[in-house]
Structure formats: C-alpha cells, structure tokens
Amino acid sequence: MTIQTVSTNKSHGGIQGVYKHASRETKTDMTFSVYVPPHPAGAKLPVVYYLSGLTCTHANVTEKGEYRDTCADLGLIFVAPDTSPRGEGVPGDPAGAYDFGLGAGFYVDATQEPFAQNYRMWSYVTQELPQLVAANFPVDPVRQSIMGHSMGGHGALTVALRHPNRYRAASAFAPIVAPSQVPWGTKALGGYLGDDRSAWRKHDTVALIEDGARFSDLLVDVGDADPFLAEQLRPELLQQACANAQIPLLLRRQEGYDHSYYFISTFMSDHLRWHAARLTA
Amino acid sequence: MTIQTVSTNKSHGGIQGVYKHASRETKTDMTFSVYVPPHPAGAKLPVVYYLSGLTCTHANVTEKGEYRDTCADLGLIFVAPDTSPRGEGVPGDPAGAYDFGLGAGFYVDATQEPFAQNYRMWSYVTQELPQLVAANFPVDPVRQSIMGHSMGGHGALTVALRHPNRYRAASAFAPIVAPSQVPWGTKALGGYLGDDRSAWRKHDTVALIEDGARFSDLLVDVGDADPFLAEQLRPELLQQACANAQIPLLLRRQEGYDHSYYFISTFMSDHLRWHAARLTA
Numbered sequence: 182m183t184i185q186t187v188s189t190n191k192s193h194g195g196i197q198g199v200y201k202h203a204s205r206e207t208k209t210d211m212t213f214s215v216y217v218p219p220h221p222a223g224a225k226l227p228v229v230y231y232l233s234g235l236t237c238t239h240a241n242v243t244e245k246g247e248y249r250d251t252c253a254d255l256g257l258i259f260v261a262p263d264t265s266p267r268g269e270g271v272p273g274d275p276a277g278a279y280d281f282g283l284g285a286g287f288y289v290d291a292t293q294e295p296f297a298q299n300y301r302m303w304s305y306v307t308q309e310l311p312q313l314v315a316a317n318f319p320v321d322p323v324r325q326s327i328m329g330h331s332m333g334g335h336g337a338l339t340v341a342l343r344h345p346n347r348y349r350a351a352s353a354f355a356p357i358v359a360p361s362q363v364p365w366g367t368k369a370l371g372g373y374l375g376d377d378r379s380a381w382r383k384h385d386t387v388a389l390i391e392d393g394a395r396f397s398d399l400l401v402d403v404g405d406a407d408p409f410l411a412e413q414l415r416p417e418l419l420q421q422a423c424a425n426a427q428i429p430l431l432l433r434r435q436e437g438y439d440h441s442y443y444f445i446s447t448f449m450s451d452h453l454r455w456h457a458a459r460l461t462a
Numbered sequence: 463m464t465i466q467t468v469s470t471n472k473s474h475g476g477i478q479g480v481y482k483h484a485s486r487e488t489k490t491d492m493t494f495s496v497y498v499p500p501h502p503a504g505a506k507l508p509v510v511y512y513l514s515g516l517t518c519t520h521a522n523v524t525e526k527g528e529y530r531d532t533c534a535d536l537g538l539i540f541v542a543p544d545t546s547p548r549g550e551g552v553p554g555d556p557a558g559a560y561d562f563g564l565g566a567g568f569y570v571d572a573t574q575e576p577f578a579q580n581y582r583m584w585s586y587v588t589q590e591l592p593q594l595v596a597a598n599f600p601v602d603p604v605r606q607s608i609m610g611h612s613m614g615g616h617g618a619l620t621v622a623l624r625h626p627n628r629y630r631a632a633s634a635f636a637p638i639v640a641p642s643q644v645p646w647g648t649k650a651l652g653g654y655l656g657d658d659r660s661a662w663r664k665h666d667t668v669a670l671i672e673d674g675a676r677f678s679d680l681l682v683d684v685g686d687a688d689p690f691l692a693e694q695l696r697p698e699l700l701q702q703a704c705a706n707a708q709i710p711l712l713l714r715r716q717e718g719y720d721h722s723y724y725f726i727s728t729f730m731s732d733h734l735r736w737h738a739a740r741l742t743a
Contacts, residue, residue: 191687192724247528249727406472443473446530 182316187212193249194219199239200317206301206309207266213310214239215318216259218252227324227349227460228258228314229453232306232333232340234355235365236284238263242330245442251450255457258320262310264332266299280365281372287360288336289384291373300373303384307340326350326456330445331409332369334401335360338386342394350459352400352452354445355407358419359387365413390422398429400455402448404438463597468493474530475500480520481598487582487590488547494591495520496599497540499533508605508630508741509539509595510734513587513614513621515636516646517565519544523611526723532731536738539601543591545613547580561646562653568641569617570665572654581654584665588621607631607737611726612690613638613646615682619667623675631740633681633733635726636688639700640668646694671703679710681736683729685719 187199195218204211220226229252231242239261242248252259265271265286272295273282286302315322327348329337334356341351360366361381370381382388403416410416416432423430438444468480476499485492501507510533512523520542523529533540546552546567553576554563563577572581596603608629610618615637622632641647642662651662663669684697691697697713704711719725 190720190722190724191685191718191728193728197724244723245525247531250528250531250731404472437472439471441471442525443471443478443530447472447474450531 182313184313184317192216193253195249195253197243197249199243202313204266204305204309206305207299209266209268209271209299211263211266211305212239213260213262214243215314216249216252217318218256218258220256220319225319225321226256226258227326227457228260228318228320228322229456229460230306230310230325230327230337231259231261232288232327232329232336233261233264234329234331234333235264236279237333238284241442242445245446246449247446248449248453251453255453257453257457257460258318260310260314262306265302271299272296281368285332285369287332287369287373287384288339289370289373292380293373293375296373302336306336307344324349324460326460328352328354328452328456329356330354331414331440332357332365334358335366335386338399339384339389341396342386342389343383345394345396349462350456351396352455353402354448354452355403355409355414355440356386356401356419357413359385359415361385361388362418363413363415387418387422390426390428395426396428397459398431399423400431400452402433402435402452404435404440404444406437407440407444409440463594465594465598473497474534476530476534478524478530480524483594485547485586485590487586488580490547490549490552490580492544492547492586493520494541494543495524496595497530497533498599499537499539501537501600506600506602507537507539508607508738509541509599509601509603510737510741511587511591511606511608511618512540512542513569513608513610513617514542514545515610515612515614516545517560518614519565522723523726526727527730528727529730529734532734536734538734538738538741539599541591541595543587546583552580553577562649566613566650568613568650568654568665569620570651570654573661574654574656577654583617587617588625605630605741607741609633609635609733609737610637611635612695612721615639616641616647616667619680620665620670622677623667623670624664626675626677630743631737632677633736634683635729635733636684636690636695636721637667637682637700638694640666640696642666642669643699644694644696668699668703671707671709676707677709678740679712680704681712681733683714683716683733685716685721685725687718688721688725690721
C-alpha cells in the first residue's frame with residue numbers, strides 16, 4: 182500500500198496532492214489526487230470520492246472543479262481517481278475512439294478479452310483506492326460519500342446503490358443513468374461485459390433501482406443546454422425509476438448550463454454541502 | 463472593433479466567453495477571455511483586468527483562477543488577455559526559452575528589432591483591449607481596475623502606477639516588482655527595450671515609485687514557499703519603495719504557498735473584494 186507523491190501544493194489552507202501507485206487491480210500505475218483541508222492534528226475527516234467523465238484524468242476536476250474552497254470550509258477530504266488504466270500494453274479502443282478504453286473505463290470490471298486483465302475500475306474505486314486512501318490520509322473510513330460527472334456520475338450512482346451502507350451520500354452532475362439504453366453505455370458495457378445484457382444491469386442505475394437497489398436520497402444536476410442530455414443522459418429515466426421506487430431524488434434542471442466544468446464548478450459547492458450534511462449527521 | 467466568439471459557457475450564473483480579434487497593436491490575432499456576471503438588463507458593470515504570467519495564455523486563469531463565483535457575487539466583469547502576440551511570423555526567443563518572446567511579452571512596447579513590430583503588449587492592454595471591451599461588453603469604463611500574477615503582477619502594477627486615475631484598484635500575486643534588478647526582467651527589458659537602462663524605469667514598479675509615481679493603495683500576496691521569491695520577485699524592494707513614498711501597501715507573506723494557481727485561486731476572492739470595494743466606492 183505504498184504511494185509515491187507526484188506533487189503537493191498548498192491551496193485554500195490545505196494540501197492538494199497528486200499521487201501514484203502500482204495498482205493490484207489494473208496491473209498498471211494509477212494516478213489520483215487528494216485534497217486534505219486544514220484540520221486539527223490527529224483528526225479523522227470525512228472523505229468524498231469524485232469519479233470523472235469520459236476522456237478525463239484526475240487532473241480535470243483537480244484543476245477546474247473549484248472544490249477546495251468549500252472542502253476547506255467543511256473539513257472534507259476530496260479524492261479524484263483516473264478514469265481507466267493507462268500505459269504500455271493496456272489495450273484501448275480498436276478505432277481510437279474517445280468513448281471506450283483509455284479514459285473510458287466506465288467503472289466496471291471487464292470480463293471480455295483483451296480488457297479483463299486491466300480494466301477493473303469497479304474494484305479499483307470500491308476497494309483498492311479506499312484502502313489506499315485510508316492507509317495514507319487522515320480519513321474516517323466510516324464517513325465516505327461519492328459523486329461524479331457524466332460517466333463518473335454513472336459510476337457514483339451505481340457504486341452507491343450497490344453499497345448503500347458504505348456511502349453516506351451520493352450525487353451526480355449530468356450522469357449517464359441508463360447506460361443499457363444509450364449509445365455510450367451500450368458500446369462500453371457490451372465491450373467490457375459482453376453481449377449478455379443481464380450482466381449489464383448491475384452497472385446501470387435505472388436497472389439497479391428496478392431490480393430493488395435503494396439509497397437514502399440522491400442529488401442530480403443537469404444542464405438544459407447539455408448537448409448529451411436527450412441522447413446519452415436521459416435524466417427522466419432516473420426520475421421515473423426513483424418515483425416508482427420511492428427514492429427521494431432532487432433532480433435540478435439548470436437553465437443554460439452545458440456539460441463542461443463551467444457547469445460542474447458552478448454547483449460543486451452545493452453538492453459538497455449536500456454531502457457534508459449527510460457525512461456529519 | 464469586431465470580435466469573434468470562440469466559445470461561451472454559462473458559469474456561476476453568468477457567461478464565460480473566449481473571444482478573438484485582429485489586433486492593430488500586435489498585428490496578429492489576439493485571444494482573450496471575458497466573464498460577465500449575472501446582471502440587470504442595461505446595467506454597466508465595473509471591470510477587472512487580470513494579466514497573466516510567463517508561459518500563460520488567457521486559458522490558465524480562466525480554467526484555474528476560481529474567480530467566477532466571487533465575480534458573480536460582486537457583479538464584476540473579469541477580462542484576461544494573452545501574454546504576448548503569437549502566430550506565424552512572430553519572432554520568439556532565439557533559444558526557445560520560456561522567459562522571452564512567445565508567452566512572455568512583459569507588457570512593454572518593444573523598440574528593438576525584430577520584436578518592435580508585434581510586441582506591443584503595453585499599448586494592447588492599456589488602450590486597444592479596454593476600447594474593445596467597452597465596445598462589446600456591458601462595462602462602465604470609468605470603473606476599471608487591474609491585477610496580475612508574476613510577470614502579470616509586474617504588468618498590473620506598472621500600468622496602475624502610470625495611470626493612477628484610470629484604474630481604481632491594483633493588486634498582484636507574486637509580482638516581479640523590480641525587473642531591472644532580477645534575471646527575468648533584465649533579459650526581457652534588455653531584449654525588448656535595448657541596453658539603455660533609462661528606458662527600463664517606466665517598466666519597473668520600484669523605479670516608477672522612486673521616480674515619483676503614486677497609487678492610492680496596493681495589495682500584494684506572495685507565498686513564502688515560492689521558488690522565485692528571493693531571486694526574481696523580491697517583494698522587500700517594493701515594501702521599501704512604498705514605505706519611502708508613503709504608498710499604503712498591504713503585503714502579505716502567505717505561509718507555505720508557492721507560485722502556482724493553487725496559490726492564486728486561494729486568494730483570488732480576497733483580491734476581488736479589495737477591487738470591488740474601490741470600484742463601487
């Protein structure tokens with residue numbers, strides 16, 4: 182469980198670090214960022230995991246997410262992993278597309294070759310990374326929560342729904358809520374998990390809820406100028422599933438906002454306050 | 463005075479835009495960003511100019527500066543130009559160094575060949591850009607102020623000291639306050655203005671103050687872990703010059719902070735509030 186420090190910078194009173202380690206799950210080096218806010222010596226802090234979207238690394242949210250001010254204010258540790266394994270020998274999309282392979286791990290453990298060896302982002306974000314973070318940072322592992330954007334919103338919601346007692350809060354920006362029903366998702370789930378669609382249901386937020394998964398409550402923001410809204414995100418499917426399952430969902434359609442970090446950063450503080458209220462309750 | 467829109471994104475209730483125009487000063491296309499906060503129709507808003515440091519374009523502060531939240535709160539327009547002319551035929555550093563030429567215009571009008579034709583960043587930021595902004599955005603041109611980082615801190619302070627009635631506030635993050643006395647500055651001023659050091663004094667904050675320039679008051683933050691502090695920035699020279707000239711200077715040495723946007727973003731809100739207090743007085 183050793184990690185290597187890539188960089189540390191003081192910011193908003195705390196330390197923004199970037200770290201690297203040899204992952205047992207992906208069999209590659211994995212890079213992630215951790216912000217530790219100012220805190221009393223010896224304190225154990227709640228931790229928020231943030232899962233990024235297609236094409237991103239840890240760096241996008243670290244540079245553009247505007248989370249440090251609020252994390253410092255609320256005393257939250259913020260962890261941002263990469264979105265896929267990377268490096269020599271890691272297979273990518275055969276055609277070099279942006280929506281599969283490198284930068285597009287989709288938070289599943291692949292069962293299909295040639296991806297099964299490295300593409301184990303589900304186990305990475307739910308098991309290896311939390312253990313690594315607990316071993317190296319002042320976290321209270323009982324108080325963790327998860328959020329994400331787009332593909333990472335899909336990751337955050339599926340992780341939370343399958344571990345409702347392990348994560349105290351879950352939220353998403355512009356999530357892919359029904360990957361089995363949209364182009365990004367069918368390509369990814371088919372490629373990583375194969376043609377048997379029954380295997381896809383454990384990685385589909387709407388299907389998980391239909392199959393009985395529950396969570397205390399959810400916060401989701403989408404921009405009504407998001408170019409992916411109607412075809413890839415389809416928040417109305419989540420709204421219907423949550424209504425049927427009586428899961429309290431705060432779904433906000435934000436007027437004029439798109440899919441970018443200009444949107445995410447605008448509502449980041451709201452999301453962190455939602456998480457903090459549940460992490461410190 | 464026509465500008466071309468490169469991109470617009472809604473953020474923190476306002477619009478973050480990136481624009482391009484053919485500059486009469488630099489004889490090149492110039493790109494700049496403008497954030498317009500939410501405001502009542504017809505309102506004319508105060509405007510803050512932000513000058514960036516070596517190697518930067520408009521994009522660095524636009525993505526990492528964390529200014530939009532506070533600008534939206536205070537009703538400030540925020541303008542970030544590039545740091546030099548760029549493009550085919552624009553001469554750079556003969557050896558390709560980062561600290562001269564492209565990305566390093568130093569906010570002077572070059573008199574030396576081959577730079578005199580394009581390197582006119584002084585006239586660009588003090589004349590052409592404010593006219594362009596006034597013609598295209600809802601600014602109150604009487605209420606403007608200026609800030610910057612490192613080389614851009616040098617730019618902001620020299621611009622303010624030479625136009626104390628045009629800018630209502632001035633501040634800087636880790637500025638180069640005495641370019642005539644430090645390696646970055648002597649290389650740049652020598653290369654753009656020639657060997658006659660008397661021409662340098664109008665582009666040296668400390669020299670300007672020694673020669674009688676005054677400003678109402680100044681805010682400067684430096685990080686005490688900034689690797690450039692002792693050799694390139696030398697804030698003690700500004701402190702002494704301001705003391706001698708009886709210019710109120712709030713110089714804050716921030717413990718543990720470095721030269722990066724992790725530092726700048728931490729104190730951006732403080733600076734904007736300093737500016738707003740003077741812009742709306």
